[in-house]
Amino acid sequence: MEQKKAGGRTLAGDAYEAIRQAIRTGAVKPGDRLRFADLQALCGMSVTPVREALARLTAEGFTVLDDHRGYSVARLSLEELRDITATRQLCEGEALRLSVLRGDADWEGRVIAAHHLMARIPQAREDIPSAMREDWEARHAAFHAALISACGSPALLEICEKLFSRADRYRRLSVSLLGTARDVAGEHRRLMELALARDAEGAAAALRDHYGRTAAALEGFFAV
Amino acid sequence: MEQKKAGGRTLAGDAYEAIRQAIRTGAVKPGDRLRFADLQALCGMSVTPVREALARLTAEGFTVLDDHRGYSVARLSLEELRDITATRQLCEGEALRLSVLRGDADWEGRVIAAHHLMARIPQAREDIPSAMREDWEARHAAFHAALISACGSPALLEICEKLFSRADRYRRLSVSLLGTARDVAGEHRRLMELALARDAEGAAAALRDHYGRTAAALEGFFAV
DNA sequence: AAGTCAATGATTTTCGAAAATCCTGCGACC
DNA sequence: GGTCGCAGGATTTTCGAAAATCATTGACTT
Numbered sequence: 001m002e003q004k005k006a007g008g009r010t011l012a013g014d015a016y017e018a019i020r021q022a023i024r025t026g027a028v029k030p031g032d033r034l035r036f037a038d039l040q041a042l043c044g045m046s047v048t049p050v051r052e053a054l055a056r057l058t059a060e061g062f063t064v065l066d067d068h069r070g071y072s073v074a075r076l077s078l079e080e081l082r083d084i085t086a087t088r089q090l091c092e093g094e095a096l097r098l099s100v101l102r103g104d105a106d107w108e109g110r111v112i113a114a115h116h117l118m119a120r121i122p123q124a125r126e127d128i129p130s131a132m133r134e135d136w137e138a139r140h141a142a143f144h145a146a147l148i149s150a151c152g153s154p155a156l157l158e159i160c161e162k163l164f165s166r167a168d169r170y171r172r173l174s175v176s177l178l179g180t181a182r183d184v185a186g187e188h189r190r191l192m193e194l195a196l197a198r199d200a201e202g203a204a205a206a207l208r209d210h211y212g213r214t215a216a217a218l219e220g221f222f223a224v
Numbered sequence: 225m226e227q228k229k230a231g232g233r234t235l236a237g238d239a240y241e242a243i244r245q246a247i248r249t250g251a252v253k254p255g256d257r258l259r260f261a262d263l264q265a266l267c268g269m270s271v272t273p274v275r276e277a278l279a280r281l282t283a284e285g286f287t288v289l290d291d292h293r294g295y296s297v298a299r300l301s302l303e304e305l306r307d308i309t310a311t312r313q314l315c316e317g318e319a320l321r322l323s324v325l326r327g328d329a330d331w332e333g334r335v336i337a338a339h340h341l342m343a344r345i346p347q348a349r350e351d352i353p354s355a356m357r358e359d360w361e362a363r364h365a366a367f368h369a370a371l372i373s374a375c376g377s378p379a380l381l382e383i384c385e386k387l388f389s390r391a392d393r394y395r396r397l398s399v400s401l402l403g404t405a406r407d408v409a410g411e412h413r414r415l416m417e418l419a420l421a422r423d424a425e426g427a428a429a430a431l432r433d434h435y436g437r438t439a440a441a442l443e444g445f446f447a448v
Numbered sequence: 449a450a451g452t453c454a455a456t457g458a459t460t461t462t463c464g465a466a467a468a469t470c471c472t473g474c475g476a477c478c
Numbered sequence: 479g480g481t482c483g484c485a486g487g488a489t490t491t492t493c494g495a496a497a498a499t500c501a502t503t504g505a506c507t508t
Contacts, residue, residue, distance in 0.1 A: 059283030087379040155311040270463045
Protein backbone atom coordinates (compact mmCIF):
# COMPACT_ATOMS: atom_id res chain seq x y z
CA MET A 1 0.00 0.00 0.00
CA GLU A 2 1.46 3.32 -0.97
CA GLN A 3 -1.50 5.62 -0.75
CA LYS A 4 -0.69 7.37 2.49
CA LYS A 5 1.92 10.03 2.90
CA ALA A 6 3.27 10.32 6.39
CA GLY A 7 2.15 13.32 8.37
CA GLY A 8 -1.48 12.93 7.51
CA ARG A 9 -3.35 14.19 4.50
CA THR A 10 -6.45 12.39 5.66
CA LEU A 11 -7.60 11.32 9.08
CA ALA A 12 -8.01 7.79 7.80
CA GLY A 13 -4.30 7.80 7.03
CA ASP A 14 -3.50 8.99 10.54
CA ALA A 15 -5.69 6.31 12.03
CA TYR A 16 -3.95 3.71 9.89
CA GLU A 17 -0.57 4.79 11.21
CA ALA A 18 -1.71 5.03 14.81
CA ILE A 19 -3.35 1.61 14.93
CA ARG A 20 -0.52 -0.01 13.00
CA GLN A 21 1.94 1.42 15.49
CA ALA A 22 -0.14 0.22 18.42
CA ILE A 23 -0.06 -3.29 16.98
CA ARG A 24 3.64 -3.25 16.12
CA THR A 25 4.72 -1.97 19.52
CA GLY A 26 2.49 -4.40 21.34
CA ALA A 27 0.18 -1.82 22.91
CA VAL A 28 -2.59 -4.12 21.73
CA LYS A 29 -1.84 -7.82 21.74
CA PRO A 30 -2.52 -10.58 19.21
CA GLY A 31 -6.09 -11.77 19.52
CA ASP A 32 -7.31 -8.59 21.22
CA ARG A 33 -10.60 -7.26 19.97
CA LEU A 34 -10.45 -3.78 18.53
CA ARG A 35 -13.59 -1.96 19.60
CA PHE A 36 -14.53 1.14 17.70
CA ALA A 37 -15.19 3.02 20.90
CA ASP A 38 -11.63 2.44 22.10
CA LEU A 39 -10.07 3.24 18.76
CA GLN A 40 -12.03 6.45 18.42
CA ALA A 41 -10.71 7.50 21.81
CA LEU A 42 -7.17 6.53 20.84
CA CYS A 43 -7.20 8.33 17.52
CA GLY A 44 -9.43 11.22 18.51
CA MET A 45 -11.80 10.98 15.59
CA SER A 46 -15.12 9.55 14.49
CA VAL A 47 -15.91 6.03 13.39
CA THR A 48 -15.62 6.48 9.61
CA PRO A 49 -11.87 7.03 9.26
CA VAL A 50 -11.20 4.32 11.85
CA ARG A 51 -13.24 1.92 9.78
CA GLU A 52 -11.26 2.74 6.65
CA ALA A 53 -7.99 2.29 8.51
CA LEU A 54 -9.07 -1.14 9.72
CA ALA A 55 -10.04 -2.12 6.20
CA ARG A 56 -6.51 -1.35 5.03
CA LEU A 57 -4.88 -3.08 7.98
CA THR A 58 -6.98 -6.15 7.33
CA ALA A 59 -5.88 -6.22 3.71
CA GLU A 60 -2.29 -6.29 4.93
CA GLY A 61 -2.86 -9.03 7.46
CA PHE A 62 -2.44 -7.02 10.66
CA THR A 63 -6.07 -7.41 11.67
CA VAL A 64 -8.89 -9.80 10.88
CA LEU A 65 -12.59 -9.09 10.32
CA ASP A 66 -15.47 -11.19 11.56
CA ASP A 67 -18.76 -10.05 10.03
CA HIS A 68 -20.86 -8.25 12.61
CA ARG A 69 -18.37 -9.16 15.29
CA GLY A 70 -15.83 -6.55 14.39
CA TYR A 71 -12.07 -6.50 14.05
CA SER A 72 -9.32 -8.03 16.15
CA VAL A 73 -5.53 -8.13 16.07
CA ALA A 74 -4.24 -11.01 13.96
CA ARG A 75 -2.68 -13.78 16.02
CA LEU A 76 0.92 -14.90 15.66
CA SER A 77 1.78 -18.55 15.26
CA LEU A 78 4.69 -20.77 14.43
CA GLU A 79 2.85 -22.03 11.38
CA GLU A 80 2.42 -18.54 10.02
CA LEU A 81 6.03 -17.65 10.75
CA ARG A 82 7.20 -20.67 8.76
CA ASP A 83 4.71 -19.95 6.00
CA ILE A 84 5.69 -16.31 5.66
CA THR A 85 9.37 -17.16 5.81
CA ALA A 86 9.09 -19.73 3.02
CA THR A 87 7.06 -17.36 0.87
CA ARG A 88 9.54 -14.56 1.44
CA GLN A 89 12.41 -16.82 0.50
CA LEU A 90 10.65 -17.58 -2.76
CA CYS A 91 9.49 -14.09 -3.69
CA GLU A 92 12.21 -11.90 -2.30
CA GLY A 93 14.89 -14.35 -3.37
CA GLU A 94 13.70 -14.11 -6.96
CA ALA A 95 13.30 -10.34 -6.68
CA LEU A 96 16.89 -10.02 -5.51
CA ARG A 97 18.14 -12.28 -8.26
CA LEU A 98 16.41 -10.16 -10.90
CA SER A 99 17.55 -6.97 -9.26
CA VAL A 100 21.20 -8.01 -9.29
CA LEU A 101 20.91 -8.98 -12.95
CA ARG A 102 19.17 -5.79 -14.02
CA GLY A 103 20.47 -3.18 -11.59
CA ASP A 104 22.43 -0.23 -12.97
CA ALA A 105 24.95 2.09 -11.34
CA ASP A 106 22.16 4.10 -9.79
CA TRP A 107 20.88 0.96 -8.06
CA GLU A 108 24.36 0.22 -6.73
CA GLY A 109 24.42 3.67 -5.22
CA ARG A 110 21.09 3.16 -3.52
CA VAL A 111 22.24 -0.13 -2.01
CA ILE A 112 25.50 1.30 -0.72
CA ALA A 113 23.79 4.37 0.71
CA ALA A 114 21.07 2.36 2.43
CA HIS A 115 23.60 -0.02 3.94
CA HIS A 116 25.71 2.83 5.17
CA LEU A 117 22.76 4.46 6.89
CA MET A 118 21.80 1.21 8.58
CA ALA A 119 25.33 0.37 9.68
CA ARG A 120 25.83 3.75 11.32
CA ILE A 121 23.54 3.04 14.25
CA PRO A 122 23.59 -0.01 16.50
CA GLN A 123 21.16 -2.81 15.84
CA ALA A 124 17.96 -3.04 17.80
CA ARG A 125 18.45 -4.64 21.21
CA GLU A 126 16.98 -4.60 24.67
CA ASP A 127 19.44 -2.07 25.99
CA ILE A 128 18.91 0.38 23.16
CA PRO A 129 16.43 3.24 23.52
CA SER A 130 13.14 2.58 21.82
CA ALA A 131 13.40 5.57 19.49
CA MET A 132 16.72 4.33 18.12
CA ARG A 133 15.30 0.85 17.66
CA GLU A 134 12.50 2.30 15.56
CA ASP A 135 15.05 4.19 13.56
CA TRP A 136 17.10 1.08 12.90
CA GLU A 137 14.00 -0.85 11.89
CA ALA A 138 13.18 1.79 9.30
CA ARG A 139 16.70 1.77 7.89
CA HIS A 140 16.71 -2.01 7.90
CA ALA A 141 13.54 -2.05 5.84
CA ALA A 142 15.00 0.56 3.49
CA PHE A 143 18.12 -1.55 2.95
CA HIS A 144 16.16 -4.64 1.99
CA ALA A 145 13.92 -2.55 -0.24
CA ALA A 146 16.97 -1.04 -1.97
CA LEU A 147 18.42 -4.47 -2.67
CA ILE A 148 15.41 -5.57 -4.69
CA SER A 149 14.47 -2.15 -6.05
CA ALA A 150 15.84 -2.89 -9.53
CA CYS A 151 13.93 -6.13 -10.08
CA GLY A 152 11.61 -4.40 -12.53
CA SER A 153 8.42 -5.99 -11.23
CA PRO A 154 6.01 -3.74 -9.30
CA ALA A 155 3.80 -6.71 -8.49
CA LEU A 156 6.68 -8.63 -6.96
CA LEU A 157 7.86 -5.56 -5.05
CA GLU A 158 4.42 -5.04 -3.59
CA ILE A 159 4.28 -8.66 -2.46
CA CYS A 160 7.70 -8.41 -0.86
CA GLU A 161 6.78 -5.19 0.90
CA LYS A 162 3.66 -6.73 2.38
CA LEU A 163 5.46 -9.86 3.50
CA PHE A 164 8.22 -7.76 5.02
CA SER A 165 5.81 -5.77 7.14
CA ARG A 166 3.97 -8.90 8.18
CA ALA A 167 7.26 -10.45 9.25
CA ASP A 168 8.07 -7.29 11.17
CA ARG A 169 5.85 -8.34 14.07
CA TYR A 170 7.80 -11.56 14.44
CA ARG A 171 11.10 -9.74 14.14
CA ARG A 172 10.17 -7.54 17.08
CA LEU A 173 9.44 -10.62 19.12
CA SER A 174 12.94 -11.79 18.37
CA VAL A 175 14.48 -8.52 19.52
CA SER A 176 12.60 -8.23 22.77
CA LEU A 177 12.71 -11.84 23.86
CA LEU A 178 15.91 -13.39 22.63
CA GLY A 179 18.36 -10.60 22.02
CA THR A 180 20.57 -10.89 18.98
CA ALA A 181 23.33 -13.41 19.24
CA ARG A 182 23.75 -13.72 15.49
CA ASP A 183 26.08 -11.56 13.48
CA VAL A 184 23.27 -9.85 11.64
CA ALA A 185 25.46 -6.96 10.58
CA GLY A 186 27.84 -9.43 8.94
CA GLU A 187 25.00 -11.10 7.09
CA HIS A 188 23.85 -7.77 5.77
CA ARG A 189 27.33 -6.80 4.66
CA ARG A 190 27.79 -10.09 2.86
CA LEU A 191 24.41 -9.62 1.17
CA MET A 192 25.51 -6.24 -0.13
CA GLU A 193 28.89 -7.51 -1.29
CA LEU A 194 27.38 -10.40 -3.24
CA ALA A 195 24.86 -8.07 -4.85
CA LEU A 196 27.47 -5.52 -5.89
CA ALA A 197 29.71 -8.32 -7.19
CA ARG A 198 26.77 -9.22 -9.45
CA ASP A 199 26.54 -12.73 -8.07
CA ALA A 200 22.80 -13.06 -8.55
CA GLU A 201 22.44 -16.67 -7.48
CA GLY A 202 24.79 -16.24 -4.53
CA ALA A 203 22.98 -13.15 -3.29
CA ALA A 204 19.60 -14.86 -3.56
CA ALA A 205 20.91 -17.87 -1.66
CA ALA A 206 22.38 -15.63 1.04
CA LEU A 207 19.06 -13.83 1.40
CA ARG A 208 17.17 -17.10 1.79
CA ASP A 209 19.70 -18.18 4.38
CA HIS A 210 19.35 -14.82 6.16
CA TYR A 211 15.59 -15.24 6.49
CA GLY A 212 15.94 -18.86 7.44
CA ARG A 213 18.20 -17.94 10.37
CA THR A 214 15.82 -15.25 11.54
CA ALA A 215 12.96 -17.73 11.57
CA ALA A 216 15.02 -20.43 13.26
CA ALA A 217 15.94 -18.03 16.05
CA LEU A 218 12.23 -17.68 16.80
CA GLU A 219 11.15 -21.29 16.64
CA GLY A 220 11.90 -21.76 20.32
CA PHE A 221 9.53 -19.09 21.46
CA PHE A 222 6.48 -20.88 20.14
CA ALA A 223 7.49 -24.16 21.73
CA VAL A 224 5.92 -22.88 24.95
CA MET B 225 -34.56 1.42 8.23
CA GLU B 226 -35.82 -1.81 6.83
CA GLN B 227 -33.03 -3.37 4.82
CA LYS B 228 -33.54 -6.71 3.18
CA LYS B 229 -30.82 -9.31 3.50
CA ALA B 230 -30.62 -10.03 -0.21
CA GLY B 231 -27.92 -12.68 -0.13
CA GLY B 232 -25.26 -10.57 1.54
CA ARG B 233 -24.47 -10.44 5.22
CA THR B 234 -23.35 -6.84 5.08
CA LEU B 235 -24.12 -4.10 2.60
CA ALA B 236 -20.41 -3.43 2.24
CA GLY B 237 -20.04 -6.98 0.98
CA ASP B 238 -22.82 -6.49 -1.54
CA ALA B 239 -21.26 -3.25 -2.73
CA TYR B 240 -17.92 -5.01 -3.13
CA GLU B 241 -19.50 -7.65 -5.33
CA ALA B 242 -21.52 -5.18 -7.36
CA ILE B 243 -18.64 -2.83 -8.12
CA ARG B 244 -16.25 -5.70 -8.78
CA GLN B 245 -18.73 -7.11 -11.26
CA ALA B 246 -19.17 -3.74 -12.94
CA ILE B 247 -15.41 -3.55 -13.42
CA ARG B 248 -15.00 -7.12 -14.61
CA THR B 249 -17.82 -6.93 -17.15
CA GLY B 250 -16.63 -3.60 -18.47
CA ALA B 251 -19.65 -1.59 -17.36
CA VAL B 252 -17.09 0.90 -16.09
CA LYS B 253 -13.89 1.18 -18.06
CA PRO B 254 -10.24 1.39 -17.02
CA GLY B 255 -9.37 4.93 -15.98
CA ASP B 256 -12.98 5.90 -15.28
CA ARG B 257 -13.51 7.86 -12.12
CA LEU B 258 -15.80 6.22 -9.60
CA ARG B 259 -17.92 8.94 -8.04
CA PHE B 260 -19.67 8.15 -4.82
CA ALA B 261 -22.90 9.63 -6.08
CA ASP B 262 -22.98 7.20 -9.02
CA LEU B 263 -21.99 4.21 -6.94
CA GLN B 264 -24.61 4.96 -4.32
CA ALA B 265 -27.21 5.00 -7.07
CA LEU B 266 -25.86 1.76 -8.53
CA CYS B 267 -25.75 -0.09 -5.24
CA GLY B 268 -28.76 1.54 -3.63
CA MET B 269 -27.09 2.41 -0.36
CA SER B 270 -25.32 5.18 1.48
CA VAL B 271 -21.71 6.26 1.21
CA THR B 272 -20.22 4.30 4.10
CA PRO B 273 -20.50 0.75 2.72
CA VAL B 274 -19.45 1.96 -0.71
CA ARG B 275 -16.34 3.44 0.82
CA GLU B 276 -15.49 0.18 2.54
CA ALA B 277 -16.02 -1.75 -0.69
CA LEU B 278 -13.65 0.57 -2.55
CA ALA B 279 -11.04 0.15 0.16
CA ARG B 280 -11.12 -3.61 -0.39
CA LEU B 281 -11.08 -3.30 -4.17
CA THR B 282 -8.10 -0.99 -3.97
CA ALA B 283 -6.22 -3.50 -1.83
CA GLU B 284 -6.76 -6.04 -4.58
CA GLY B 285 -5.67 -3.78 -7.37
CA PHE B 286 -9.01 -3.26 -9.11
CA THR B 287 -9.20 0.41 -8.22
CA VAL B 288 -6.75 3.12 -7.23
CA LEU B 289 -7.11 5.88 -4.66
CA ASP B 290 -5.89 9.43 -5.03
CA ASP B 291 -6.17 11.30 -1.73
CA HIS B 292 -9.01 13.79 -1.84
CA ARG B 293 -9.54 13.04 -5.51
CA GLY B 294 -11.35 9.80 -5.00
CA TYR B 295 -11.21 6.38 -6.60
CA SER B 296 -10.93 5.30 -10.22
CA VAL B 297 -10.79 2.02 -12.10
CA ALA B 298 -7.22 0.74 -12.42
CA ARG B 299 -5.86 0.99 -15.93
CA LEU B 300 -4.70 -1.97 -17.97
CA SER B 301 -1.34 -1.95 -19.67
CA LEU B 302 1.02 -4.26 -21.48
CA GLU B 303 3.64 -3.66 -18.80
CA GLU B 304 1.29 -4.76 -16.07
CA LEU B 305 0.17 -7.80 -18.04
CA ARG B 306 3.79 -8.90 -18.43
CA ASP B 307 4.53 -8.12 -14.80
CA ILE B 308 1.56 -10.03 -13.47
CA THR B 309 2.23 -12.94 -15.80
CA ALA B 310 5.84 -13.27 -14.68
CA THR B 311 4.86 -13.03 -11.02
CA ARG B 312 2.15 -15.63 -11.47
CA GLN B 313 4.60 -17.95 -13.18
CA LEU B 314 6.88 -17.65 -10.19
CA CYS B 315 4.31 -17.94 -7.40
CA GLU B 316 1.72 -20.24 -8.86
CA GLY B 317 4.40 -22.40 -10.45
CA GLU B 318 5.98 -22.99 -7.07
CA ALA B 319 2.58 -23.47 -5.44
CA LEU B 320 1.71 -26.15 -7.98
CA ARG B 321 5.07 -27.86 -7.53
CA LEU B 322 4.54 -28.03 -3.78
CA SER B 323 0.96 -29.10 -4.19
CA VAL B 324 1.88 -32.01 -6.45
CA LEU B 325 4.55 -33.12 -3.98
CA ARG B 326 2.32 -32.86 -0.93
CA GLY B 327 -1.16 -33.59 -2.26
CA ASP B 328 -3.03 -36.63 -0.95
CA ALA B 329 -5.85 -38.70 -2.42
CA ASP B 330 -8.36 -36.11 -1.33
CA TRP B 331 -6.51 -33.47 -3.34
CA GLU B 332 -6.53 -35.72 -6.39
CA GLY B 333 -10.27 -35.99 -6.06
CA ARG B 334 -10.69 -32.23 -5.89
CA VAL B 335 -8.59 -31.75 -9.02
CA ILE B 336 -10.48 -34.37 -11.00
CA ALA B 337 -13.85 -33.06 -9.89
CA ALA B 338 -12.97 -29.44 -10.68
CA HIS B 339 -11.66 -30.37 -14.10
CA HIS B 340 -14.74 -32.40 -14.85
CA LEU B 341 -17.02 -29.50 -13.97
CA MET B 342 -15.05 -27.13 -16.15
CA ALA B 343 -14.87 -29.50 -19.12
CA ARG B 344 -18.61 -30.08 -19.14
CA ILE B 345 -19.48 -26.65 -20.50
CA PRO B 346 -17.95 -24.95 -23.53
CA GLN B 347 -15.21 -22.43 -23.04
CA ALA B 348 -16.00 -18.75 -23.01
CA ARG B 349 -16.32 -17.29 -26.49
CA GLU B 350 -18.09 -14.52 -28.32
CA ASP B 351 -20.94 -16.72 -29.47
CA ILE B 352 -21.64 -18.11 -26.03
CA PRO B 353 -24.32 -16.53 -23.81
CA SER B 354 -22.90 -14.26 -21.18
CA ALA B 355 -24.30 -16.26 -18.27
CA MET B 356 -22.56 -19.41 -19.44
CA ARG B 357 -19.32 -17.49 -19.88
CA GLU B 358 -19.53 -16.34 -16.27
CA ASP B 359 -20.16 -19.90 -15.24
CA TRP B 360 -17.13 -21.16 -17.11
CA GLU B 361 -14.94 -18.44 -15.62
CA ALA B 362 -15.95 -19.50 -12.14
CA ARG B 363 -15.19 -23.15 -12.84
CA HIS B 364 -11.93 -22.21 -14.49
CA ALA B 365 -10.88 -20.34 -11.38
CA ALA B 366 -11.97 -23.28 -9.22
CA PHE B 367 -9.86 -25.68 -11.29
CA HIS B 368 -6.71 -23.62 -10.92
CA ALA B 369 -7.41 -23.18 -7.22
CA ALA B 370 -7.84 -26.94 -6.80
CA LEU B 371 -4.52 -27.64 -8.48
CA ILE B 372 -2.55 -25.63 -5.94
CA SER B 373 -4.83 -26.27 -2.97
CA ALA B 374 -2.45 -28.78 -1.38
CA CYS B 375 0.63 -26.55 -1.41
CA GLY B 376 0.34 -26.02 2.34
CA SER B 377 1.08 -22.31 2.28
CA PRO B 378 -1.82 -19.97 3.02
CA ALA B 379 0.33 -16.95 2.23
CA LEU B 380 1.23 -18.29 -1.18
CA LEU B 381 -2.38 -19.26 -1.87
CA GLU B 382 -3.55 -15.77 -1.03
CA ILE B 383 -0.99 -14.24 -3.37
CA CYS B 384 -2.01 -16.60 -6.18
CA GLU B 385 -5.67 -15.86 -5.66
CA LYS B 386 -5.10 -12.13 -5.86
CA LEU B 387 -2.94 -12.40 -8.94
CA PHE B 388 -5.52 -14.67 -10.57
CA SER B 389 -8.31 -12.18 -10.10
CA ARG B 390 -6.12 -9.34 -11.30
CA ALA B 391 -5.30 -11.32 -14.43
CA ASP B 392 -8.99 -12.02 -14.89
CA ARG B 393 -9.54 -8.58 -16.41
CA TYR B 394 -6.93 -9.28 -19.07
CA ARG B 395 -8.34 -12.73 -19.72
CA ARG B 396 -11.72 -11.21 -20.51
CA LEU B 397 -10.09 -8.91 -23.00
CA SER B 398 -8.69 -11.98 -24.71
CA VAL B 399 -12.09 -13.63 -24.93
CA SER B 400 -13.98 -10.67 -26.30
CA LEU B 401 -11.40 -9.39 -28.75
CA LEU B 402 -9.44 -12.29 -30.07
CA GLY B 403 -11.55 -15.37 -29.66
CA THR B 404 -9.76 -18.53 -28.60
CA ALA B 405 -7.71 -20.17 -31.25
CA ARG B 406 -5.56 -22.06 -28.78
CA ASP B 407 -6.43 -25.49 -27.51
CA VAL B 408 -7.01 -24.28 -23.97
CA ALA B 409 -8.97 -27.37 -23.02
CA GLY B 410 -6.02 -29.51 -24.05
CA GLU B 411 -3.65 -27.44 -21.97
CA HIS B 412 -5.88 -27.85 -18.95
CA ARG B 413 -6.15 -31.57 -19.44
CA ARG B 414 -2.39 -31.93 -19.74
CA LEU B 415 -1.96 -29.87 -16.59
CA MET B 416 -4.24 -32.22 -14.70
CA GLU B 417 -2.54 -35.33 -16.08
CA LEU B 418 0.93 -34.14 -15.10
CA ALA B 419 -0.30 -33.25 -11.64
CA LEU B 420 -1.98 -36.59 -11.07
CA ALA B 421 1.10 -38.39 -12.42
CA ARG B 422 3.02 -36.59 -9.65
CA ASP B 423 5.36 -34.93 -12.10
CA ALA B 424 5.87 -31.82 -9.99
CA GLU B 425 8.48 -30.13 -12.18
CA GLY B 426 6.62 -30.98 -15.37
CA ALA B 427 3.33 -29.67 -14.07
CA ALA B 428 4.94 -26.42 -12.90
CA ALA B 429 6.59 -25.98 -16.29
CA ALA B 430 3.30 -26.65 -18.06
CA LEU B 431 1.58 -24.08 -15.90
CA ARG B 432 4.20 -21.45 -16.66
CA ASP B 433 3.83 -22.24 -20.34
CA HIS B 434 0.04 -22.03 -20.05
CA TYR B 435 0.24 -18.52 -18.60
CA GLY B 436 2.89 -17.50 -21.06
CA ARG B 437 0.64 -18.42 -23.97
CA THR B 438 -2.28 -16.52 -22.51
CA ALA B 439 -0.15 -13.42 -22.17
CA ALA B 440 1.34 -13.79 -25.64
CA ALA B 441 -2.14 -13.98 -27.15
CA LEU B 442 -2.83 -10.55 -25.72
CA GLU B 443 0.39 -8.77 -26.62
CA GLY B 444 -1.05 -7.74 -29.95
CA PHE B 445 -3.93 -5.86 -28.47
CA PHE B 446 -1.73 -3.34 -26.73
CA ALA B 447 0.32 -2.70 -29.86
CA VAL B 448 -2.44 -0.36 -30.99
C1' DA C 449 -32.45 -30.62 35.02
C1' DA C 450 -32.11 -29.49 30.18
C1' DG C 451 -33.64 -26.92 26.37
C1' DT C 452 -36.16 -23.11 24.05
C1' DC C 453 -37.07 -18.52 23.39
C1' DA C 454 -37.67 -13.71 24.15
C1' DA C 455 -35.91 -9.46 26.21
C1' DT C 456 -31.67 -6.86 27.18
C1' DG C 457 -27.17 -4.87 26.59
C1' DA C 458 -23.10 -4.19 23.95
C1' DT C 459 -21.19 -3.43 19.48
C1' DT C 460 -21.03 -3.15 14.72
C1' DT C 461 -22.93 -1.27 10.59
C1' DT C 462 -25.33 2.22 8.03
C1' DC C 463 -27.37 6.63 7.22
C1' DG C 464 -27.85 11.58 5.75
C1' DA C 465 -25.92 15.84 6.23
C1' DA C 466 -22.04 18.96 7.41
C1' DA C 467 -17.18 20.16 6.83
C1' DA C 468 -12.96 20.00 4.23
C1' DT C 469 -10.65 19.77 -0.01
C1' DC C 470 -9.76 20.02 -4.81
C1' DC C 471 -10.62 21.56 -9.63
C1' DT C 472 -12.15 25.12 -12.94
C1' DG C 473 -12.74 29.43 -14.92
C1' DC C 474 -12.33 34.26 -14.79
C1' DG C 475 -10.10 38.51 -14.09
C1' DA C 476 -6.21 41.36 -12.56
C1' DC C 477 -1.56 42.31 -12.80
C1' DC C 478 3.30 42.11 -14.41
C1' DG D 479 0.84 37.53 -23.77
C1' DG D 480 1.36 34.90 -19.74
C1' DT D 481 1.04 33.96 -14.79
C1' DC D 482 -0.95 34.36 -10.41
C1' DG D 483 -4.76 34.47 -7.20
C1' DC D 484 -9.31 33.85 -5.84
C1' DA D 485 -14.53 32.86 -5.91
C1' DG D 486 -17.90 29.06 -7.47
C1' DG D 487 -19.04 24.41 -7.95
C1' DA D 488 -18.27 19.62 -7.59
C1' DT D 489 -16.60 15.80 -4.85
C1' DT D 490 -14.49 13.61 -1.19
C1' DT D 491 -14.03 13.04 3.66
C1' DT D 492 -15.79 13.18 8.26
C1' DC D 493 -19.21 13.46 11.79
C1' DG D 494 -22.78 12.03 15.25
C1' DA D 495 -26.77 9.52 15.68
C1' DA D 496 -29.99 5.83 14.23
C1' DA D 497 -30.68 1.03 12.90
C1' DA D 498 -29.29 -3.73 12.64
C1' DT D 499 -27.00 -7.51 14.54
C1' DC D 500 -24.78 -10.50 17.89
C1' DA D 501 -24.09 -12.41 22.60
C1' DT D 502 -26.06 -13.04 27.14
C1' DT D 503 -29.31 -13.59 30.63
C1' DG D 504 -33.21 -15.40 32.75
C1' DA D 505 -37.81 -17.00 32.69
C1' DC D 506 -40.64 -20.72 31.15
C1' DT D 507 -41.74 -25.21 29.22
C1' DT D 508 -40.82 -30.32 28.72
